[in-house]
Amino acid sequence: MQAIIISIGDELTLGQSVDTNSAWLSARLAELGVMTKTHLTVPDDQAEIIRAVRQAAELAELVVITGGLGPTRDDLTRQALAEVVSAPLVLDASALARIERFFRERGRVMTESNRQQALVPEGGLLLDNSQGTAPGLRLTVGRAQVFVFPGVPGEMKPMFEQSLAPMIGAQTGRAILTRKINTFGLGEAVVGETLGELMRRERNPLVGTTVAAGIVSVRIRSDFPTSAQAQAELDCAALAVKQKLGTAVFSEGDVSLAEVVGRLLNEQQRTVATAESCTAGVLAAMLTEAPGASAWFLGGWVVYANRLKTETLGVPAELITREGAVSEAVARCMAEEAGQRSKADYVLALTGIAGPEGGSPEKPVGTVWIALGKRAAGGTQVAAERFLLSGNRALVRERAAKTALNMLRLDLLKGS
């Protein structure tokens, strides 16, 4: 089975919003053995929607559509589909009752425009939406099965799992399995050269690389008639990739660096605290992205102004004046003070120049000092390193936080 994904919305073709649904849907479909041929994005234009749905229904057996089911005048997907199947829109009384209940339960006023969300092209089926007011649609166009979900990711995802996923599981024969292995610290070309023959285009499983915000991921796609075979070949290729890349590999799939660090801290029953200047909370926020972080994350200091470095963290003002706020000495002192005050087993301290202003020939934008403090008998043992990170302000801050996490990860690996 092959799928085409259609995203609908002026905000998409005008570039005012980024389409994240197509990526999520493709990933889930691939896991279920359905290959996505293409993503297609069209504006809130009835003729364009009709044309896209007709074309997609000719090219693929499964068409997944997101967007255009909202309560406002620019939501035209329902009307377009009615035209595609040449059927009138009829009111679904039970869907209307559900929408009314949704509003009642939340003490919100239902507007007249919400009523049109209970309309369905005759012959089609409305799909329950547990998270919002817009029901989805399911209908048949020619030989294709068409599913329509709201564009809001938090509503679309559970609806996919409830309606579409079970249908596919029952129908497909072929097994396409994918796996993503994430590395930190090596460039993409180095990863490519290290993997060498493993990346030949004729291979099955097929191995490729992608980069996102400092993380080079190796993706593997295994395509075989049975899932047992696909799984065995995928495991074998994954093992070969991991052996070649060693400790640069930090996780698989969507497991972030922060999650890996959290798990290691949890296993070793260690705690961590932060002291951030240039990243100003980015690292602490990353460390607490995953639920359960309270088991090992204590807290931290955001010392953006130099005065706060001194007054709240105890970094001597004369040290800052003498060495500069972005210096090894200040990074080390931040780590020591934060370690003493928080009594955490580990401390990560960062001070740098995120840009675009503030750089100098000796300390260009992207210069970041990172200190890793480790509680030891008689105080905090600190290792500090200087990095020159590339990218804009946001990227420098994100990379700095990830580089700090990676320093901690590598130290935790020694201990485990």
Add this chain to the structure above:
Amino acid sequence: MQAIIISIGDELTLGQSVDTNSAWLSARLAELGVMTKTHLTVPDDQAEIIRAVRQAAELAELVVITGGLGPTRDDLTRQALAEVVSAPLVLDASALARIERFFRERGRVMTESNRQQALVPEGGLLLDNSQGTAPGLRLTVGRAQVFVFPGVPGEMKPMFEQSLAPMIGAQTGRAILTRKINTFGLGEAVVGETLGELMRRERNPLVGTTVAAGIVSVRIRSDFPTSAQAQAELDCAALAVKQKLGTAVFSEGDVSLAEVVGRLLNEQQRTVATAESCTAGVLAAMLTEAPGASAWFLGGWVVYANRLKTETLGVPAELITREGAVSEAVARCMAEEAGQRSKADYVLALTGIAGPEGGSPEKPVGTVWIALGKRAAGGTQVAAERFLLSGNRALVRERAAKTALNMLRLDLLKGS
């Protein structure tokens, strides 16, 4: 002139990466008066790329392609384009020299695979890449002009501005102008009802709404033969929208809540500090996203563990025991203590339950107490409010931070 945007990469159709380039390109093209008909995403498959480029070149005068120009074996765009125009790939000596210089200047080793990035289909033109190793391509396919850029956004964007933007400015006649007006605090349906007739689908300028992470944006698209007319009509519609929505409007375009708050603080020469529990740095990171934040952001405390609330911020342990960490009393105390210690003019303190664990019938997941402290004669004057925010852990944290920013914004508006 109409455009079709093609994104190339297995990582996209497999759903391992989200395509942000198409949205950015569409927005920039719209600003330049070029309407994007569709976005099309295809895998790293030579036949699929060839088919997509041929089809796009028939349907639109401008085809913009991103991705598949990297140094590894799965980057096939160059080869596919050579086939589309039936021309051999030839080595561009000056491009090769630039790639070699790029590596030399950074003290990195150039791999053999980087050499193929200097190949160009005969008759095409290589486009300079100031940020990376992959040059772009420009060539003509039938009546269409085709531009190819690397998939890395930081490389693609400056190349677009240098090569494609000037070409369009010279060629188009029609003016399509867009504007996005951002609101906080009202639901999408309420915004829609408030705007009423302004949202009729037949109107030009056309008015629509979109939601992303708690922010409801009103987008306006004005399409007229001359840019003077398009601009006048756009301004008129924008004024009407803003009058109807009042102080719920916080910005236009891509200006974030944090930036607006930063500007207001700057104008009024006020400073802010933070004390965060559940958001653990998300608010501080948001406040420092924009350059120049050091003018008004001092720093903050991340007090995730209750012990740190007491030991580093001075929240009495017995208060936490009696009222609970997520309570009005603790939020107020955090704001007072942070105000005293930082001497900031404003303090934002947050304590809540981001989930998925930790909720109770009295304090369900999404419960967040936010305290806004304001320096006054004789101490800190604190206003606290309880919110029940919806969404998953990440959304609750993001919405909590934005809600705090909005409280501060509304207070700053009174002062300005």
